[in-house]
Amino acid sequence: MIEFRHKDIQVDAIGRGGIETCYILPQFQLAFDTGRAPDNLIDIPRIFLTHGHLDHAAGLPYYISQRSLKHLPPPDIYCPAEITEPLGEILRLWQKIEGFSYEIKLNGLNVGDTVEIRKDLSVKALQSHHRVPCRGYAVMRKTRKLKDEFLHLPGREIKLMKDRGDKIFEDRDHPVFAFSGDTTIEFLRDNEAARNATVLFIECTYIDDKRPVARAREWGHIHLDEILENRHLFHNEKIVLTHFSKRYNRRYVMQVLGKKLNDEAFLERLYVLAHDH
Ligand SMILES: [Zn+2]
Ligand SMILES: [Zn+2]
Structure with a gap:
């Protein structure tokens, strides 16, 4: 696993084409793709799958099952809407094979x-x-x-407007x-x-x-x-x-x-x- 860092963005990364892809962003408590489910993925509560190729998604049943064994809450799984159904089917089959059930929260996403x-x-x-x-x-x-139209104003004028309760900021x-x-x-x-x-x-x-x-x-x-x-x-x-x-x-x-x-x-x-x- 490679530890990537830029300013406040940290990514614990495995990125090997055709073998395994998994990017964990611990500060946001989410991951992109499961790869083959590395140990530090298990505690992350939400996964965004890019697609169903096995180098990106093979670890999904293992990850869900491990969380269940550790009595962690069921994770939120997001995936392309087109594969929600077959993924759900595979996960149901694994529950049958494993002889216990886990709650699955599978959400399909469109562009x-x-x-x-x-x-x-x-x-x-x-x-x-x-x-x-x-x-x-x-x-x-x-x-x-600060809204674009106020960018040129001096600081004290901005403070005045702020104290007056003017709407000078936007999200x-x-x-x-x-x-x-x-x-x-x-x-x-x-x-x-x-x-x-x-x-x-x-x-x-x-x-x-x-x-x-x-x-x-x-x-x-x-x-x-x-x-x-x-x-x-x-x-x-x-x-x-x-x-x-x-x-x-x-x-x-x-x-x-x-x-x-x-x-x-x-x-x-x-x-x-x-x-x-
Ligand atoms: Zn790939
Ligand atoms: Zn692929």
Whole structure:
């Protein structure tokens, strides 16, 4: 597991394309995908599944069953609306096999649906493009901001207006974290929340010419070349490349990146989430 940190965003991450994906955000008490259910996932009360491929969702029954054994409350599971029914069926079958029952709270999400986590925090389902139904997600944080028309005023005038009880503030949602799930590069075009997220986790399954862009697109994935071509679209403070194919280790990814990218400023915003094998 890799511990990623940027300002107050912490992610305990496993991101190995085709093998296991699970991102735990402990401060928000939520996770994206179960992977094969690592130990520190069990205490997290809500999971957002991007899609049903087993490298992302295999741990779901184990996770639910473990929580039940530990007498933890039933978790909130969110998934693409299209797979709610088959997932429910599998979970019912596991209960039969295990010989005990657990309460399941399975909620299907369509693109644009929003789930309230707490007063100032929600998760929004984003459009992804994969070979099976897939949702990306953005964690939106509400912050109270001075309205644009008052931005130029000096501090004491603002204080006066505030004391008078004028409505000079408004609530704005800002994406503090976004995750693409498995998708083609169109994800970036379709989701403003992803382009503007403070931290963006985006899949980058293939990186070299042995597996070219056409191949990545055919399998519903992103190639490094497409990330670099579209780098003007990223307004993120940190861009985390993840879900690399198991063919590449970290050293090789860094090598290829060094060869293909000579943009220091962009390189500085990149974080390569690759595991050593
Ligand atoms: Zn995957
Ligand atoms: Zn997939």
